[in-house]
Amino acid sequence: MKNFDRKRQTGCPVTYGLDIFGDRWSLLILRDMMLHGKNTYGDFLAADEHISTNILADRLKHLEAEGIIEKSDDPENGKRKIYSLTEKGQDLAPVILETIRWSGKYIFLNKERKALVTRIENDRDGLLAEIHQRANAN
């Protein structure tokens, strides 16, 4: 389903993308959802990068308002919310994978990250399919 944003219809597609997902913390949340299967507030908070609670809450609200993620009740825990990528959010996977591939060429990565870059290079489509599948299973 297309979801045109009329307010931004004169904008440049490069800056539109940057406005929506181009901040460090939003990208880290998306990375964790796409590649590490994280889907709760607690999961995101536990990331190595030590996001603060107020920034995390703000970015989740922003990504939800932009239609990139959506939240629902956790059937196993009424107090917990489960976050999942919408179609619009899943469609961002190629941008994130290409960013990782690029960085992989120019910075030294640990073994786990190097394996991810190799996977992107050899099986980009398979990885994309996995990201879609995981998002839609939530």
Add this chain to the structure above:
Amino acid sequence: MKNFDRKRQTGCPVTYGLDIFGDRWSLLILRDMMLHGKNTYGDFLAADEHISTNILADRLKHLEAEGIIEKSDDPENGKRKIYSLTEKGQDLAPVILETIRWSGKYIFLNKERKALVTRIENDRDGLLAEIHQRANAN
């Protein structure tokens, strides 16, 4: 040629990318170089987005310091510098094209931009080859 950045070797490849090219103005400069063949200070200044001279000078310096672009003397005008994308800069083209493709699905674009999205969808490799060719011709 690989150009590992030892200072950042423990970083995440997503945030590394964002630190280097993830600001609005850097991306606009890269877009203009990749897709519109712009290669001088005056060219960048004339962009629709009205970048200010101090921001432009700052971003060019930043992109040069990061090894994304390089400058040389214009053989036709000794006072003018020609900017071109390094290999590291050219390697960013997939990130930019995927961002444009994503935005093209979710915002209304004018005819020219829509044509670009169609081109990315149908002839991504041809467009990438063109970007490399243009960069290396400078």
